[in-house]
Amino acid sequence: MFELDMRSGEPIYEQLVYQFKRLIIEGVMEVDEKLPSVRDLAGQLTVNPNTIQKAYRELEAEGYIYSVKGRGSFVQQREEQSNTAKIEEMKKRMFPLLREAFYLGMTREELEEIIRDANGGMDDD
Amino acid sequence: MIEVRNAMKTFQSETVIRDVSLSVRNGSIYGLLGSNGAGKTTLLRMMAGILRTNSGEMKIDGEDIFENNRLKETMIFLQDDLYFFSQYTPKQMARFYRETYPSWDEERYAGMKQSLGLDENKKINKFSKGMKRQVAFWLALSAKPEVMILDEPFDGLDAVVRKTIKSMILEDVAERSMTVIISSHNLKEVEDICDYIGILHNGTILLERDIDDLKGEFHKVQAAFRKGKEPDMSPLDVVHREKRGSVFIYIVRGEKDEITSHVQAAHPVVFDQLSLTLEEIFIYEMRRVGYAKDDII
Numbered sequence: 001m002f003e004l005d006m007r008s009g010e011p012i013y014e015q016l017v018y019q020f021k022r023l024i025i026e027g028v029m030e031v032d033e034k035l036p037s038v039r040d041l042a043g044q045l046t047v048n049p050n051t052i053q054k055a056y057r058e059l060e061a062e063g064y065i066y067s068v069k070g071r072g073s074f075v076q077q078r079e080e081q082s083n084t085a086k087i088e089e090m091k092k093r094m095f096p097l098l099r100e101a102f103y104l105g106m107t108r109e110e111l112e113e114i115i116r117d118a119n120g121g122m123d124d125d
Numbered sequence: 126m127i128e129v130r131n132a133m134k135t136f137q138s139e140t141v142i143r144d145v146s147l148s149v150r151n152g153s154i155y156g157l158l159g160s161n162g163a164g165k166t167t168l169l170r171m172m173a174g175i176l177r178t179n180s181g182e183m184k185i186d187g188e189d190i191f192e193n194n195r196l197k198e199t200m201i202f203l204q205d206d207l208y209f210f211s212q213y214t215p216k217q218m219a220r221f222y223r224e225t226y227p228s229w230d231e232e233r234y235a236g237m238k239q240s241l242g243l244d245e246n247k248k249i250n251k252f253s254k255g256m257k258r259q260v261a262f263w264l265a266l267s268a269k270p271e272v273m274i275l276d277e278p279f280d281g282l283d284a285v286v287r288k289t290i291k292s293m294i295l296e297d298v299a300e301r302s303m304t305v306i307i308s309s310h311n312l313k314e315v316e317d318i319c320d321y322i323g324i325l326h327n328g329t330i331l332l333e334r335d336i337d338d339l340k341g342e343f344h345k346v347q348a349a350f351r352k353g354k355e356p357d358m359s360p361l362d363v364v365h366r367e368k369r370g371s372v373f374i375y376i377v378r379g380e381k382d383e384i385t386s387h388v389q390a391a392h393p394v395v396f397d398q399l400s401l402t403l404e405e406i407f408i409y410e411m412r413r414v415g416y417a418k419d420d421i422i
Contacts, residue, residue: 006317009401011340039299043292048154048320049299051337 004045012047016055017062024064024075025086035065035073126151127172127272127304132181134167141167143328145181149321152302154294156319158312163325165308166205166276172306173202173274185272198227201270205277207261209249215260216245219267226268234267240289254281262290266297273305279314291318316403324411332414336403343406344384346375349395356391364409376401376409 002019004012023029035041038056042049056073059065067073101111127149134142141164149155159165170176171183174190174197183190190196209218223229238245241259243252249260258281265273273294279287295318297303309315312322316336323333343364349372350356358366358375361384365376372395377384381398388396401409 007313007402009340009343009345009403009406011337013337014341037299039296042295042299046288046291046295046317048318049295050153050320052299054337 004047013051013055013058016047016052017058020055020059021064029075031075031077033075034071035075037072126186127306128182128184129168129172130182130184132168132171132183133179134164134171134176135179141328142171142178145325145328145330147323147330147333149304149306151304152298153321154298154305154307154319156312156315156322157306157308157325158310158315158322159308159325160310164328165310165325168325169202169274169276169306169308173200175202198225199271200274201226201265201268201272202274203261203265203276203278205280207257209257209260211250212248214246214248215243215263218249218260218264219245222264222268226270228269228271230267230269233269234263237263237267237293255283255286258282259286259290262293266293269297269301269303271301271303273303275305275307277308277310279309294318312404312407322407324407326416331416332407332410334410339406339410340403341381342378343401343409344377344379344381345399345401346373346377346384346388347395347397347399348373348375348388348391348393350391350393356388358387361387364413378413 002023004015004019006012008015020029020035029035035056036044038049038052041047041052045052056065056067060067060073063078064076065073066076098111129145129147132142132145133140145164145168147155157165157168167176171178172190174183174193177191185196185200188196210221213221219234223231241263243256243259243263249257252260258278262278279290282290294303294305298305307315307319316322319336321333321335322339324331353371355373361375362378363375364378365374367374385398
């Protein structure tokens with residue numbers, strides 16, 4: 001399903017939460033699709049079941065999944081797709097690149113041109 | 126729930142377990158780490174009810190473990206050097222286990238025979254070392270114990286078999302809340318399946334932590350500042366600081382966001398957050414409790 005980095009200092013449950021979010025956001029997992037049972041996933045990934053339960057609880061608290069007693073966990077219908085977190089993340093990724101570009105002498109005008117192109121040539125001024 | 130309170134064990138004049146207290150929740154997998162001679166095997170033998178403590182308590186769900194037959198029927202102890210009756214085949218051993226463990230599951234036994242692909246009519250002493258260990262797990266998991274105590278269980282197993290056995294243990298933990306204690310001298314061997322780690326050294330537990338909590342506790346920051354001017358880092362809990370050229374490396378204990386905003390406020394020209402391996406985390410945590418030795422785990 002996906003790979004976890006056991007050796008990383010990032011908690012396994014956070015890695016699980018991140019991976020599931022990605023699958024859900026990208027639509028790989030569809031609304032009402034059943035998530036693997038804790039037992040199966042623990043066996044497959046050789047990860048402690050308590051860790052998986054913790055990740056599922058977190059996903060539920062954040063509204064990504066819902067659980068039905070005795071049946072398991074399912075992908076939740078997202079009410080409103082909020083991209084705020086993703087945009088923040090992209091800003092962070094752009095920042096060092098822009099720093100480097102300015103350092104190398106790129107002008108504000110050149111950057112604005114890139115923005116216009118990237119925006120499909122649609123400009124509001 | 127397994128509870129050990131102030132346990133002590135001496136052999137003649139030698140104190141092997143000095144003062145150990147620990148608890149293992151039901152459905153938890155507890156990794157008992159320690160170098161050779163730390164006392165792991167002795168502690169496990171006490172927890173399995175084979176050795177009597179000199180003082181202190183060893184209880185499962187409030188009952189004393191030592192020579193408690195009712196508890197032992199729900200418990201499997203896999204020793205470092207495995208024991209089988211001589212000349213016995215797995216099938217004959219299974220017959221003995223069936224009579225000893227009320228929860229013995231014949232279906233599970235048959236299922237594992239398929240997945241392990243071992244001959245149940247071959248004498249166990251004719252099997253290789255790794256296969257003997259597989260037989261031990263075959264019998265142990267078929268007995269469906271509530272508590273499993275495993276002393277260096279993965280020694281001598283190849284990667285594939287190791288994963289198969291880990292998966293089976295994990296499935297039982299998930300399904301029936303089996304409680305597991307695994308000893309190892311190697312963190313890497315058990316870090317994936319344990320949710321709790323205790324480090325035994327010189328007969329005492331140095332450190333006991335929930336792995337996930339521990340992982341979120343430490344952060345590595347790499348930063349450089351204009352004209353090499355280092356900001357005041359004293360508001361943060363810096364456990365390690367290092368300067369490489371004009372780049373500072375900090376190991377900081379605390380909330381990631383708090384650390385980020387503190388360093389960002391000094392407008393660093395270079396700023397990276399790196400992740401630590403579990404091994405590194407343990408080394409820093411051990412230093413914090415006063416152990417500078419890095420070779421304990």
